Amino acid sequence: MSPAVRSDAPLLEPSSPNRRPSISGAVFNVSTSIIGAGIMSIPATLKVLGVIPALALIVIVALLVDVSVEFLMRFTHSGDSVTYAGVMKESFGQVGSVATQICVMITNLGCLIMYLIIIGDVLSGNQPEGTVHLGVLQEWFGFHWWNSREFALLVTVLVVLLPLVLLRRVESLRFSSAVAVLLAVVFVGISIVLAISAIVEGKTKEPRLVPHLDDQTSFFDLFTAVPVIVTAFTFHFNVHPIGFELGKPSDMIKAVQISLILCAAIYFSIGLFGYLLFGDSIMPDILVNFDRPSDSFMGSKLNDIVRLSYALHLMLVFPLVNFSLRANLDEFLFPNKPLLTKDTKRFVALTLVLLVFSYLAAITFPDIWYLFQFLGSTSAVSLAFIFPGAIVLRDVHGVSTKKDRTMAMIMVVLAVVTSTIAISTNIYNFLGNKS
Numbered sequence: 001m002s003p004a005v006r007s008d009a010p011l012l013e014p015s016s017p018n019r020r021p022s023i024s025g026a027v028f029n030v031s032t033s034i035i036g037a038g039i040m041s042i043p044a045t046l047k048v049l050g051v052i053p054a055l056a057l058i059v060i061v062a063l064l065v066d067v068s069v070e071f072l073m074r075f076t077h078s079g080d081s082v083t084y085a086g087v088m089k090e091s092f093g094q095v096g097s098v099a100t101q102i103c104v105m106i107t108n109l110g111c112l113i114m115y116l117i118i119i120g121d122v123l124s125g126n127q128p129e130g131t132v133h134l135g136v137l138q139e140w141f142g143f144h145w146w147n148s149r150e151f152a153l154l155v156t157v158l159v160v161l162l163p164l165v166l167l168r169r170v171e172s173l174r175f176s177s178a179v180a181v182l183l184a185v186v187f188v189g190i191s192i193v194l195a196i197s198a199i200v201e202g203k204t205k206e207p208r209l210v211p212h213l214d215d216q217t218s219f220f221d222l223f224t225a226v227p228v229i230v231t232a233f234t235f236h237f238n239v240h241p242i243g244f245e246l247g248k249p250s251d252m253i254k255a256v257q258i259s260l261i262l263c264a265a266i267y268f269s270i271g272l273f274g275y276l277l278f279g280d281s282i283m284p285d286i287l288v289n290f291d292r293p294s295d296s297f298m299g300s301k302l303n304d305i306v307r308l309s310y311a312l313h314l315m316l317v318f319p320l321v322n323f324s325l326r327a328n329l330d331e332f333l334f335p336n337k338p339l340l341t342k343d344t345k346r347f348v349a350l351t352l353v354l355l356v357f358s359y360l361a362a363i364t365f366p367d368i369w370y371l372f373q374f375l376g377s378t379s380a381v382s383l384a385f386i387f388p389g390a391i392v393l394r395d396v397h398g399v400s401t402k403k404d405r406t407m408a409m410i411m412v413v414l415a416v417v418t419s420t421i422a423i424s425t426n427i428y429n430f431l432g433n434k435s
Contacts, residue, residue: 026255027262028178029242029320030235034263035184036111036317038232040118040286040310042267043274045225047282050210051275053222055268057229062264064411065233068388069256071408072239073249078397083240085331088387091394100387101332103379104237108325109358110379115314115321116153116362122287122311123156124149136304150363156315157359164319165326165351168341169245180316181262183309188270190306195273207275221429223421227377230415232267233260234380236388237324326350378419385415 046054072087081087084104088096120126124147125135137147145151164176211222243252274286287310290303330340330350340347392400392408400408 023246023251023255023258026242026246026252027258028181029238030255030259031184031262032176032180032317032320033235033238033242034233034259035181035266036115036232036314036321038228039184039187039267039270041228042232042271043278043282043286045228046207046271046275047280048211048225049222050208050212051272052209053211054225054229054271057226058264058267058271061229061233062260064414065384066257066260067407068385068411069236069239070253071388071392071404072236073243073252074399075391075397076240076243077249078399082244083327083331084237084383084387085328087391091391091396096387098332100383101328103382103387104328105325105332106379107234107383108237108321108328109354111321112318112325112354112358113361113365115318116157116358117365118287119156119311119314120149120153120362122307123147123152136307139304153359153363157355160315161318162355164316165322165355166348167319168347176316176319180313183313183316184266186309187306187313188266188273190302190309191270191277192273194302194306195277198277207272207279220421220425223418224425226418227381227422229267230384230419231377231380233263234384236383237328238320241323241327322351322354326354329354378423381415381419385411389415 042058045057049057072084075091076082076087079087079090081090085097085100088100092099121135123135123137125138126149135147135149135152137152141147239252239256242255243249246252246255270286275282278286287307290306326347327340330337330346334346337343337346340350389408389412392404393412395405
């Protein structure tokens with residue numbers, strides 16, 4: 001539904017004049033929004049594409065994301081809306097607004113459930129297809145009721161996540177976001193150390209620089225890596241909350257560019273060194289590979305640190321994604337109500353409902369990779385490229401240049417074609433394996 005606020009109303013409560021949001025805080029929040037569950041699958045894309053095409057795809061997607069965010073910010077400040085859904089409504093009416101809200105909710109809710117599933121895997125393990133993978137708590141203390149998946153996640157939700165999701169301003173999360181980015185760097189750093197150690201010991205295989213096509217891998221299978229990287233760079237649902245707190249569009253664009261450079265470097269580093277470390281045995285979830293026993297005490301401890309640092313990183317990413325989901329759900333369900341941050345009862349109720357639903361889904365369905373791939377990738381592609389490109393092509397404010405329209409058309413066509421091929425190939429492979 002359309003935003004129920006005045007055209008000059010702020011998206012959030014005004015910040016104190018003595019505590020103006022900073023570009024550095026925005027960089028941490030944007031980077032935290034980007035680096036989520038997608039980082040785990042980046043090494044697997046190198047196995048599919050090869051090192052050189054994967055690096056090229058990461059750079060191309062990052063550049064296109066930068067362009068799409070600039071489109072969003074320009075058209076937002078050219079009109080009266082202060083939300084992504086509102087900008088889409090100005091261009092495409094109620095249909096555009098509803099489509100945006102649905103895509104945001106699907107993407108964000110899928111991410112929140114996935115985060116809790118991964119945290120549960122790290123703490124209490126999992127048994128995909130009958131293969132037992134012990135969690136860190138079970139490796140340390142054995143099997144007990146208090147380190148079961150259900151109880152470990154419940155404690156995490158109540159002690160860590162609940163206080164963070166009750167914060168009402170994005171800027172309030174800047175410190176937890178900074179820690180989250182630091183943990184992502186630690187995750188990459190330890191992976192690099194382990195990979196270099198494996199290289200010195202001669203335990204790595206030479207990575208493929210280009211894709212290898214055979215009877216098991218077709219040309220169309222290469223397209224299945226595209227949605228993974230697109231999803232890994234999608235943070236457009238947080239562009240408006242973070243951007244409007246900064247105030248100046250140029251500050252937001254600068255923060256996004258710094259974040260994209262940082263995240264692209266992190267993605268390629270973990271992709272390359274993760275691939276060097278595990279070779280063709282790399283799993284779609286790289287944490288499963290770190291579950292393997294090590295030959296040394298130090299190697300075993302580093303494996304535990306990698307898994308725990310990533311789980312803590314996701315705990316700190318969770319409230320930022322939840323922030324956008326909660327705002328969009330409120331706008332969808334209560335279009336005529338006052339600002340959510342000013343209605344404590346509604347704010348707390350929505351927060352608790354989303355947290356409880358995410359928890360129940362995570363313990364009921366401990367493996368939702370296929371669901372997340374089809375739903376999340378489709379909605380993420382729409383939010384990142386199709387919707388921003390369509391806004392520019394519609395050009396209701398008359399601010400698009402010929403160059404903008406050309407770039408928007410290329411963006412939309414590439415997004416639709418690659419996403420369609422990827423989804424079709426996944427369906428074909430799934431049906432083929434089932435038969």
